[in-house]
Amino acid sequence: MSARFIKISLAYLVLGASLGIYMGLSQDFTLMPVHAHILLAGWLTLAMAGVIYRLHPEAAGTRLAQAHFWLHNLGLPVFMAGLALMLSGRANLPPVIGTGAIALLVGFVCLALNLWRRI
Numbered sequence: 221m222s223a224r225f226i227k228i229s230l231a232y233l234v235l236g237a238s239l240g241i242y243m244g245l246s247q248d249f250t251l252m253p254v255h256a257h258i259l260l261a262g263w264l265t266l267a268m269a270g271v272i273y274r275l276h277p278e279a280a281g282t283r284l285a286q287a288h289f290w291l292h293n294l295g296l297p298v299f300m301a302g303l304a305l306m307l308s309g310r311a312n313l314p315p316v317i318g319t320g321a322i323a324l325l326v327g328f329v330c331l332a333l334n335l336w337r338r339i
C-alpha cells in the first residue's frame with residue numbers, strides 16, 4: 221500500500237514539474253493553479269500518505285485506505301483536467317470540476333477516518 225501511494229505520487233511530480241517548465245518557457249501562467257494542485261494534492265499529499273502507511277502499517281491495507289487511493293487518483297485527474305480546460309478557455313465544465321474535487325475531498329475524509337481509527 222505504501223509503495224503504491226509513493227509510486228503514483230511520482231507520476232504527479234513528473235507531470236506537475238513538466239507543466240512548471242512549460243509555464244516558465246512559455247511565460248504563460250494560466251495553468252498555475254493546475255501546476256500547484258498536481259504537485260501539492262498529487263505528489264506531496266500522496267507521498268505523505270505513503271510515508272504514513274510505512275510508519276503505521278496497521279492503517280495500510282484497510283478498505284478506507286483503498287477507498288482513499290481510488291477516490292484521490294480518479295478525482296484529482298478529473299478535477300485537474302476540468303480546471304485546465306476552464307482556465308485555458310476551451311470548455312467550461314463546473315460539474316466535472318466539482319465532481320472531481322468532491323471525490324478528492326471524500327478521499328481525504330477516508331484517509332482521515334482511517335488514520336484516526338487505526339493509529
Ligand code: HEM
Pocket residue numbers: 236237238239240241243244249252255256259260263264
Ligand atoms: C521543475 C520544477 C518546477 C518548475 C519549473 C516550476 C515552475 C513554476 C512557475 C513558473 C510557477 C508560477 C510562478 C508565478 O506565476 O509566480 C510556479 C508556481 C507554483 N509552484 Fe512550481 N515549479 C516546479 C516545481 C514545483 C514543485 C515540486 C512544487 C511543489 C511541491 C511546486 C509548487 C508550486 C506552487 C504551490 C505554485 C504557486 C505559487 C503561488 O501561489 O504563488 N512547483 N511553479
Ligand code: HEM
Pocket residue numbers: 252253254256257260261264265321322324325
Ligand atoms: C478538494 C481539494 C481542493 C480544492 C477544491 C482546492 C481549491 C482551491 C482553490 C479554489 C484555490 C484558489 C485558486 C485561485 O485563486 O486561483 C486554491 C488555491 C490553493 N490551494 Fe487548493 N484546493 C484543494 C486541495 C488543496 C491541497 C490538498 C493543497 C495542498 C496540499 C492545496 C494547496 C493550495 C495552494 C498552495 C493554493 C494557492 C496556489 C494557487 O493559487 O494555485 N489545495 N485551492
